[in-house]
Structure formats: structure tokens, C-alpha cells
Amino acid sequence: MASISLKTFVGLRQSSSDTYNSGHVFPVKHLPAQPASRGLRIIAGKFSPKVAGRNLRVAVVGGGPAGGSAAETLSKGGIETFLIERKLDNCKPCGGAIPLCMVGEFDLPLDIIDRRVTKMKMISPSNVAVDIGQTLKPHEYIGMVRREVLDSYLRERASASGATVINGLFLKMDAPKGPTAPYVLHYTGYDSKTGGVGERRTLEVDAVIGADGANSRVAKFIGAGDYDYAIAFQERIKIPDDKMVYYENLAEMYVGDDVSPDFYGWVFPKCDHVAVGTGTVTHKSDIKKFQLATRLRAKEKILGGKIIRVEAHPIPEHPRPRRFVYNGNYLIYHL
Ligand SMILES: Cc1cc2nc3c(=O)[nH]c(=O)nc-3n(C[C@H](O)[C@H](O)[C@H](O)COP(=O)(O)OP(=O)(O)OC[C@H]3O[C@@H](n4cnc5c(N)ncnc54)[C@H](O)[C@@H]3O)c2cc1C
Structure with a gap:
């Protein structure tokens, strides 16, 4: 069950291709032909030759x-x-909603999981509910996190x-000015010294990973380039305790043109409230209408x-x- 809900969720629909394309915005050395692959391995570690006598930055x-996972992996590999x-x-x-495999793969502690969903209902346009969580094995669940x-x-x-965690807003970066020159990142830093106002700063690094989400400045x-996207809308709703009992370990998915012509509406349980939402790729301007319909479908269960x-x-x-962009020794990779 986890795979059904999350596979469709993460991209709303499966992507048709996942090819590995190189992009060149600066004068660059071309990388050798790469096989189709999702990932890119940075071959550097504690014992790698240093870049100009120091660690790779x-x-x-x-x-x-x-970004958090990438930073952890890189710093564990000895990269600054x-x-x-x-x-x-x-x-x-x-x-x-996270699949069970993520708990193991990312070695997540169980106490950050608010709810363990073991029951899932798929609810038809005429409000007929089908239990679809029955294929879960006794130890399996879908984790709900904040x-x-x-x-x-x-x-x-x-x-x-x-890793050094910087509270800052990335603004732009300058490309390396020579084969051994760094990328220079410009950001507004927020810390106690600036009293939350922010101060323009720069950071020199050998490589950059853009993990700044759907509206990425690094990208x-x-x-x-652009991508097709879905718009997702969600309301967090605090419902009375007696209503919350129903959603204790249960998630709902609503299907039908009223809630979304190409996706589904959902009610997911959180620590002390529910998240009610929907998404669409094809009818983005109608998203609020779909959200209202999702709320109405769940009406009795979220009353009050x-x-x-x-x-x-x-x-x-x-x-x-x-x-990615490869510039001599340096690399920018967008996750
Ligand atoms: C309504 C909704 C419901 C969803 N539900 C699910 C679900 O149930 N299960 C699931 O698996 N996925 C779900 N998704 C998808 C999921 O949220 C994304 O796939 C996931 O967040 C992507 O992670 P990320 O780290 O790549 O980017 P993000 O989570 O978007 O993180 C990007 C980070 O970059 C920071 N950032 C952005 N710009 C800058 C900048 N200029 N400088 C510094 N920092 C910056 C942001 O503050 C943010 O912390 C949902 C998405 C939406 C919109």
C-alpha cells in the first residue's frame, strides 16, 4: 500500500523518462558520455587527493x-x-506520508513519526469506501511525519x-573565473549577530548542490530548464478529539472529478490534527474548487x-x- 500512495504522490504521475542530461551554461569541459542514471557519484572522500592541498568544499x-541528507552524506565522506x-x-x-522503507534507509528514529497508518480507505465518487490497506503485513505501516x-x-x-548549517537565503552565484577558481555564492545570512535583519555574505566552494525545491534558484x-508540475493544496484542520479517534491510524483517499480530475483528495492524520488536501496537473486554476469538494466529501468526519x-x-x-554543470574540476548538481 505504501508504494501505491507514495509512488503516485511524489510525482503525482510517474515520469515518462528519467534521463541523465548534461547542461552547460559556462565554457566547460564535456563530461564523458554517461549512462542513463538517476544519481551522480562524487568521487571524493576522507582519503581522496585534496583540492589544492585542502578538502573539497x-x-x-x-x-x-x-539537502539535509546530501549534506550528511558529504560530510561523512570527509567533504567540507x-x-x-x-x-x-x-x-x-x-x-x-513516508513509506516504511524510508525509515530504514534514512535510519529515522521512530519518535519523529506522529502516526503509523495501517488502514487506508479509497473512497469512490459515490462515496463507497474500499479498504486498501489490507495488503500490509503486521509490522508494516505508512509513517506520517510533520x-x-x-x-x-x-x-x-x-x-x-x-556539516556547517547556515541560516541564509541563497541569492546568486558567480561562476569560477578560472580552472582552479571557486564558485562564489552570495547569500543573506541570518543569525543572532544580525538580529534577524540579514547581512549580505559570500561563500567560496568547489561544487554546489541545488536542493532548494520546486522554485530553485540554483536550477x-x-x-x-522547466518542468511540468502539479499544484497541491492542503489545509491542516484541528478536529474534535472524538473525531480524531477515527483517524488514529487511518488515511483516506478520495477519487472523482469533483476532488481532482487527475489525482486524488486525501485526509492524512497528523499528531493532533488532520491534513486535508488535493492536487492536479491538468486543472490548476480549479484547485480551490477541488479542495472545497474534498473537504465536503469528508464533511461528517471532520465536522467541528x-x-x-x-x-x-x-x-x-x-x-x-x-x-548538472561541469566546469573543469567543479560541478553543480541539481537534485
Ligand atoms: C501539499 C503537498 C503535499 C505533499 N505530500 C507528500 C506526501 O504525503 N508524501 C511525500 O512523499 N511527498 C509529498 N509531497 C512532496 C514533497 O513535499 C516533496 O517531494 C519534497 O518536499 C521534496 O523535498 P526537497 O528536499 O527536494 O525540497 P523541499 O522540501 O522543497 O526543500 C527545499 C528547501 O530549500 C529551502 N530553500 C528554497 N530556496 C532557498 C534559497 N534561495 N536559499 C536557501 N534555502 C532555500 C526551502 O526553505 C526548503 O527548506 C507533497 C507536496 C505538497 C506540495
Whole structure:
């Protein structure tokens, strides 16, 4: 079940191709032909030859799950890592459903999981509910996390592994001016010294990883190209305790043209409230209408609820066409 909900969620629809394209916005040396692959391995570690007598320096822009994990991996590999996140208490709009395999693969502690969903209902346009969680084995569940909790946990772990976490807004970067010159990142730094006002700063690094989400500035900088996207809308609703009992370990997915012509509406349980949302690629301007319909479908079960937060965000349908730039020794990679 986890694979059904999350596979469709992460990109709303499966991407048709996931090819590995190089992009060149500066005068660059061409990389040798690469096989189609999702990942890119940076071959550097504790025992790698130093770049000009020092460790490789990498900036990771964006401290969501992708950036936090990348920063942790790099710093564990002996790379001098800087993780730049504009808002350390950021609460990314997200249903927060994670598959069980993520708990193991990312070695997540169980106490950051608010709810363990073991029951899932798919609800038809005529409101007939089908239980679709029955294929779960006794130990299996879909984890529900709050992104503010997950993201800050991953960033703290990166920091504990040696990454420097910078509270800053990445603005732009200058390309290397020569074969051994660095990228120069410009950002507004927020820390106690600047009293929250922010101060323009620069950072010199050998490589940059853009993990700054759907509206990535790093992607714009490297001319990564556009993508089709879905718009997702979600309301966090605090419902009375007796209603919350129903959603204790249960998630609902609503289908039908009223809630979305190409996706589904959902009610996901959180620690002390539910997240009600929907998404669409094909009818973006109607998203609020679909959201209202999702709320109406769940009406009886969320009666008396109070909306405590409204969130909307694009979700890329597939990776951007151009995902890395190679400049002599240096590399920008967009996750
Ligand atoms: C409404 C909604 C519901 C969703 N529900 C689910 C779900 O239930 N399960 C699931 O698996 N996925 C879900 N998704 C998708 C999921 O949220 C994304 O796939 C995931 O957040 C991508 O992670 P990321 O680290 O790549 O980027 P993000 O999570 O977007 O993180 C990017 C980070 O970069 C920071 N940043 C951006 N610009 C800058 C800058 N200039 N300088 C510094 N920092 C910057 C941001 O503050 C943010 O912390 C949902 C998405 C939406 C919109």
C-alpha cells in the first residue's frame, strides 16, 4: 500500500523518462558520455587527493530532506560541507506520508513519526469506501511525519556529521573565473549577530548542490530548464478529539472529478490534527474548487474542525531537463 500512495504522490504521475542530461551554461569541459542514471557519484572522500592541498568544499543549497541528507552524506565522506537553509523552522507544505522503507534507509528514529497508518480507505465518487490497506503485513505501516520535525532532524544529523548549517537565503552565484577558481555564492545570512535583519555574505566552494525545491534558484542559475508540475493544496484542520479517534491510524483517499480530475483528495492524520488536501496537473486554476469538494466529501468526519494552516505548493512532475554543470574540476548538481 505504501508504494501505491507514495509512488503516485511524489510525482503525482510517474515520469515518462528519467534521463541523465548534461547542461552547460559556462565554457566547460564535456563530461564523458554517461549512462542513463538517476544519481551522480562524487568521487571524493576522507582519503581522496585534496583540492589544492585542502578538502573539497561543497555547498548544499536548501535544507529539506534532499539537502539535509546530501549534506550528511558529504560530510561523512570527509567533504567540507555547507548547508544553506533560508528558514530553519520552515514547515514545507506536505502531506508528510513516508513509506516504511524510508525509515530504514534514512535510519529515522521512530519518535519523529506522529502516526503509523495501517488502514487506508479509497473512497469512490459515490462515496463507497474500499479498504486498501489490507495488503500490509503486521509490522508494516505508512509513517506520517510533520515536515518541520523531519527536516530539522535531518539537518541536525548533517550538522552532527560535521556539516556547517547556515541560516541564509541563497541569492546568486558567480561562476569560477578560472580552472582552479571557486564558485562564489552570495547569500543573506541570518543569525543572532544580525538580529534577524540579514547581512549580505559570500561563500567560496568547489561544487554546489541545488536542493532548494520546486522554485530553485540554483536550477535557474544553471539554466536547468522547466518542468511540468502539479499544484497541491492542503489545509491542516484541528478536529474534535472524538473525531480524531477515527483517524488514529487511518488515511483516506478520495477519487472523482469533483476532488481532482487527475489525482486524488486525501485526509492524512497528523499528531493532533488532520491534513486535508488535493492536487492536479491538468486543472490548476480549479484547485480551490477541488479542495472545497474534498473537504465536503469528508464533511461528517471532520465536522467541528478548525483550519489552522493553509498550504499550497508546486510538485514537479519529473526532473528538470538539465541537471548538472561541469566546469573543469567543479560541478553543480541539481537534485
Ligand atoms: C501539499 C503537498 C503535499 C505533499 N505530500 C507528500 C506526501 O504525503 N508524501 C511525500 O512523499 N511527498 C509529498 N509531497 C512532496 C514533497 O513535499 C516533496 O517531494 C519534497 O518536499 C521534496 O523535498 P526537497 O528536499 O527536494 O525540497 P523541499 O522540501 O522543497 O526543500 C527545499 C528547501 O530549500 C529551502 N530553500 C528554497 N530556496 C532557498 C534559497 N534561495 N536559499 C536557501 N534555502 C532555500 C526551502 O526553505 C526548503 O527548506 C507533497 C507536496 C505538497 C506540495
